[in-house]
Amino acid sequence: MPDSLPQREHARWRLPLLALVVLLIVLVPFLLQRVADRRVGEAAAMVAHTLEVENTLQMLSAAIRNLEGAGLARAAGVDAPILDERVAYSEALIKPLLDHAEELTRDNPRQQVRMGALRTSLEERIVQIDRVLAAATEERQAEIRRLVENFPVQAPISALIQTERDILAVRNADAARVQRQARVLAWGSLGAQVLLILGLAALAMRDAGRRTAAEGMSRRADARAGVVLDTVREPIVLIDAGLRVVMHNAAFAELFGIEGDIRGTPLADAGDAWRDEETLRRLRDVLLRGRELWDFERQQRTVDGVDRVMLVNARSMALPDRDDLVALVTASDISAQKASETHIRELNRQLEGKVDQVSDVNRELEAFSYSVSHDLRAPLRHIAGFADKLGRHLGDGLDDKGRHYLDVIGGSAKRMSALIDDLLVYSRLGRSALRLQTVDMQSLVEETRAMLDANNSIDNPGHHVEWRIAHMPVVVGDDNMLRQLWTNLLGNAVKYSTGSEPAVIDVDHRAGDDGLHHFSVRDNGAGFDMAYAGKLFGVFQRLHAASEFSGTGIGLASVKRVVTRHNGQVWAESAPGEGATFHFTLPANPDARQGTPRT
Structure with a gap:
């Protein structure tokens, strides 16, 4: 051995x-x-x-x-x-x-x-x-x-x-x-x-004993290596510089239909699969030029007559019983993997088509929303104007019911006008390009608070709001979009805390370890049921009756659109009668991508 x-x-x-x-x-x-x-x-x-x-x-x-x-x-x-x-x-x-x-x-x-x-x-x-x-x-x-x-x-x-x-x-x-x-x-x-002479004699005797033991261990190791090689289910073959088979495992013989001992015979005689000139040339380069063959993809016909996609790898190595180098060649069947890749590519192609369709639909919806919003303004002005003229024309001859009808017509026209304005804002937030610049969030929050306090003193003078605003950072974003975001969030906090006196609104910020700015707006107002939180940021979605709280149902949808366009996340936490907390994050780098927003 x-x-x-x-x-x-x-x-x-x-x-x-x-x-x-x-x-x-x-x-x-x-x-x-x-x-x-x-x-x-x-x-x-x-x-x-x-x-x-x-x-x-x-x-x-x-x-x-x-x-x-x-x-x-x-x-x-x-x-x-x-x-x-x-x-x-x-x-x-x-x-x-x-x-x-x-x-x-x-x-x-x-x-x-x-x-x-x-x-x-x-x-x-x-x-x-x-x-x-x-x-x-x-x-x-x-x-x-x-x-x-x-x-x-x-x-x-x-x-x-x-x-x-x-x-x-x-x-x-x-x-x-x-x-x-x-x-x-x-x-x-x-x-x-x-x-030294005595030591040489002792070493000679010990060497003779070790050689005998080593020969026995070598025989057992060869037998063990043969068993292990045959157990491996990946086809393996060793070839010499003349591309002759030195040894192979059982998987190689089974896949390519080899019977008997083919050691010493050319690899090309192992079947049609190994007669490809390009494959043989690359294997020669491995042995004669010291190169390595990695993931060489070829189509080979195996003993069952099936054309399989095989991944051939080879590298030179030394054997203990030979003075020349041999090449260890492995052939991995990746036919199933290639089929899966083809299927995935087809699915991706179909998905890209669907994405293009959805993008087209979204663009059409945006255009439709913009067009409808502009086209509806003239009829609304006519309705509001003629209702007002009709009221003045009838004068004292108008009874209470007629007066009620005219008030409903005028209020509905105003509400429709506000809805159109919100739709235009929502559409603009989706279509306009981001104009990134440094934005002082402290100034935006303070300006928004001042505006809301002024409006509140006129519309609801008995409603007192206590503001608690933490130190806000300077971020990179679109100034107009972020201003719209704070207007909607703080406006909602003021509106839905009308029944709480005094209303307490906390505006907080903290810098996360993940490089994100985490903002929150918390109020002690009406709150909502978290079971309906999934509808909260949808267009025209309202969790309270219009008679209870005014609004169009577009404000939070606009908030989500602004945060999403800044690659952030937005979510809310609440319970009925216990107020609500709206959270949103903005990355320090606005080009950074985040995962799916939480709800």
Whole structure:
């Protein structure tokens, strides 16, 4: 059975790793020993260096003493050629020895300082010796005393030698320590070699056991993968670079009518469905050009003779038992989905037609409403005018019943005129374009309240209204439409709270977390039954009798139209005898869309 991918990778690296371990066993101890030998050699060189410095200083001291002895003998009156040779020899030897000592002590700054002082003192001492030799007999004693008392040489040399001996002691200790470390390193390297060899043996034994276990697990994994692959109901096939079948699952064989083992045969032999040149070309690109095939839609005929819409996907992958890449190809039957999409498109097309029809009807209704409103004005003026003329013409001859008839005619004409005006406003709210600008809602509410208070003082002077208006924001909207909205809402609040004294009207605002402005108008008036709330914002819909409260039934419909055109929502809450609260929202961005308005 083929090995798993980790096992193959492990086998591929096993031999290089073994060679590396053997190399480490042989090379690392050798390198460590070389390092130890080098350190021992460096320690020995440092000891020799210290000894050389001491020897040079001893020779320099001897040369100085030889020079001084010869010079003092000459000063004492001894005249011998050997003394001149000693002076010349010492003078010739001192400078090279001094230079050599300075060169040897360059690694020690303190010694260099001492050498500088020694050189200065020595040069002065040689000059003084020359003065002693050149002085007259009566002056020699003074020059000799100056030579003895000044320009010390032996003390600095002794200090230099003592310092070098101290350094020598430290370096001898370092050399001994390095030698001990070298011996420990040698024994440690030997122990490491033994441990590495034992470790290799243990790893080899464990690897053999693991390989045996891995082969068993690989066989079981292959069997399990085969079962899983056959369980998948989506057709799957693996092909190589030559578009030959490597393996396939049961769903692939069932859908395309494959019998027997077709491994190694061209994919085109799997049925007419796979002989399409475009499909084969794209599969070659997946394997030869490293591309991926996603949602390639083709029509294929399956074994049952049905033409199905198949969605082909393919991508390259590596198998643990092959060195080349294969392509995993899946073929998904989306025939039902395509049929559903076609049906949905047809429904959408029909819906668009219905929407166009509704839009046409709405436009016709708007035009009809506008036309009727204008055409009705002249007859209404005639009715009202002639009723008034008739009343004046009859004068005192008109009885109470006739007077009542004329009053009904005039009142009906006025009510019809008001209805026409409201219809015109409602029509204009639907047809006119939005002129968006910044609107101060505080000013609109205050202006509307002032107008309503003035009208109320004339029409119903006994009705007192207490206003409670919260701080209103500045919004973006159509100023005229929003003015109409507040006129209708606040006017309704005043009208339907006539029976409550004093009437209390709350106008509130709050900013929602969803970026909406939430406005509300609450009164303590007559209220209404929420069972009829669905009719509240319809045209000509009234929840109270005309004899109880005047009105045309268009005001709240106009409110809804204004709010809807500003992409807002409007709804109401109430109970009979407990007042009503009308809510509406306006988005901070008037282009934002909201969901279905609440009722």
